[in-house]
Amino acid sequence: MRSCLVVDDSKVIRKVARHILETLQFAVDEAEDGREALSRCEAKMPDVVLLDWNMPVMGGMEFLRTLRAREFPSQPKVVFCTTENDAAHIRAAIDAGADEYVMKPFDRETLESKLQIVGVA
């Protein structure tokens, strides 16, 4: 079973994402911010991270840069999932090492296809 870490400070978004991911047969874990996400990754690296942009403590970009700079035995796929919905933000995320980008709001078809594109679904 593939695993996904959902990183978002909104409980509602985490719940919606979890629901969709579980129907796609993912084992789902959650984190409320970038720092919590990093310690989850240290404990057990997921196959894919679904990542919000703006979060307290540590935002998505800082998490992503830190993650990509660290020498983990394996790196997860990272799919941004955010309301920062313009081309400039999307390019910045890809440049920082994101694999895909989902603009909120999204639905099951969108998320499933992004996971297929990065090769985890």
Place this chain on the structure above:
Amino acid sequence: MELSDASARILAALLEARTGQRLAVSRRWRIESALQPFIRDHGSVDRLVAAVASDRPAGLADAVVEALLNNETFFYRDRPAFDLLLGPALSRLERLRAGTKRLRIWCAGCSTGQEAYSIAMRFAEQKPRWQGWTVDIVATDVSRGVIERARQGRYTQFEVQRGLGVGQMLRWFDEKEGQAWQLADEVRRMVRFEVRSLLDLAPPPASFDIILCRNVLLYFCADRRRTVFARLAAAATPEAVLMLGAGETVIGQTDAFAVDPECRGLYLRAAAAAPVRLAAAS
């Protein structure tokens, strides 16, 4: 106001007569939600139905039919099937057509264009491979409204990312005012959109190498479905590939097509499937 059985039957009959689409009883609830603005304008469902029956104002019946159609679609819908089509199936056609360097593709029931553009983008991304080829993509739908939208190639933020990877999105779409995304003219010009019903006259015979007819025939009655499959077969070249929706099949529906033994999930003209099967087995 409650939708009476009589009104539901009249609307369902109109829809089926114009498009072949049947509204199963379990989906009748859709009528009221789909027709909400019309019902509001006319005061009640029954008054709307009376106006539709006499088609006054002119065009009302068309508009009601369009509102009742299901236009759900997205880019590369059913990705594994598109991978088959644009991978091995297309390579086979490329070999078969190396002499004429001509490919013709038909999306029947194309809705707002995502399906046809999914194919067009792929060709646009493989320019050196298709250098010197003529690739025609024709996309048709019974609904004028969706064809107009398809021609514009302009999608909402929600639509543009449904099925599409971010790389392709940034490459082929420009961000516009109001969270709209505009498809590049280069791709837009590759597809010719036409308002045409599958129930109307068939297209020219033996002309298409790839036919997509996806999530359209689902709600046709068995007889009509068989007729349409026969027409698709007539419009197909002998080596053509047919792609249906994820839950659809030709098995038990028609003798005109059979499973493509090299690309399971796609279909070939029945006569073509047999020799390919022999070749694949040898």
